């Protein structure tokens with residue numbers, strides 16, 4: 130795995146910490162290459178024929194596949210290994226962060242002294258229940274816990290943890306989802322020249338920097354619920370020489386004026402919210418956009434209705450095992466309705482795909498050679514009339 134791109138708040142790994150990350154990398158590669166595929170064999174040779182004998186048909190969706198597969202010892206073994214791997218990954222990055230936290234906070238304070246961008250925090254901001262109810266990805270303290278003054282832990286955990294999770298496939302700066310969004314915009318809306326850009330749920334700002342580079346002169350904003358993510362993102366952006374204005378706000382109701390933005394983006398935000406929140410977020414996006422402005426939300430995996438039930442089941446592992454309870458539901462939700470209710474006209478609702486600018490399907494192979502999905506991003510949004 131290539132070395133993660135350096136910036137002033139990136140936690141550095143010692144030899145032993147690096148060896149632990151190497152172990153995660155090797156075990157994950159092994160699971161993807163040698164173990165996950167066995168589930169497909171168990172399903173095709175054992176589970177599906179048995180189901181057919183009993184019901185006169187094949188399982189119709191991921192739920193029916195799951196009901197049978199969770200009883201299979203092979204799947205139990207695979208799933209337990211995958212879950213342990215997630216927990217080990219958290220330790221593998223956590224050790225470097227806790228060891229260097231005072232130094233990282235010091236670097237945050239240094240970077241915040243003469244900033245090109247800005248940071249505005251709101252300690253009174255309420256954390257929505259869909260974030261407070263679980264530690265998403267089993268990341269201790271989730272995106273928002275404050276363990277000390279000027280804490281940057283959650284941002285550092287996301288940056289290092291995500292890099293390890295995707296095994297570097299999203300670029301040395303975890304930037305390729307943003308690169309994919311820019312790629313789609315340049316291809317489909319080449320005349321778009323946004324003066325103000327906003328990312329919702331920006332975490333460490335890793336997907337936002339490609340928009341700074343692609344639209345020079347634009348005023349770029351990123352909001353998130355978690356203050357430790359925003360502090361980290363701010364220091365990271367300053368260290369990389371990118372002017373970004375970070376503020377702690379809820380994407381369902383921000384304090385920006387009506388019609389303030391030409392372009393609103395998000396990357397893998399929606400699946401960590403809720404059905405109700407998606408309605409509120411689309412309404413807020415419509416309010417914040419200028420006439421002619423556009424919102425695009427990039428989400429990681431394809432719509433389950435377009436997949437074979439087995440592939441949907443195996444890609445749905447995170448719903449049940451990685452503390453991402455909305456992961457599956459959003460892939461089955463009617464997303465046109467929230468856009469229409471928000472005020473977007475039917476002909477202006479966007480549902481599209483873009484190739485993910487990376488060579489591999491970083492999320493989870495289906496065990497059938499990546500043929501079922503491939504590295505694509507789903508794009509959902511709308512253009513304000």
Ligand SMILES: C[S@@+](CC[C@H](N)C(=O)[O-])C[C@H]1O[C@@H](n2cnc3c(N)ncnc32)[C@H](O)[C@@H]1O
Nearest residue numbers: 272330331332336353354355378379380396397
């Ligand atoms: C998976 S992370 C997004 C990652 C990041 N955008 C990237 O490209 O890698 C989801 C982020 O959305 C934030 N978030 C979730 N709900 C939110 C809301 N209602 N308002 C603002 N941020 C929210 C979380 O705090 C978290 O940082």
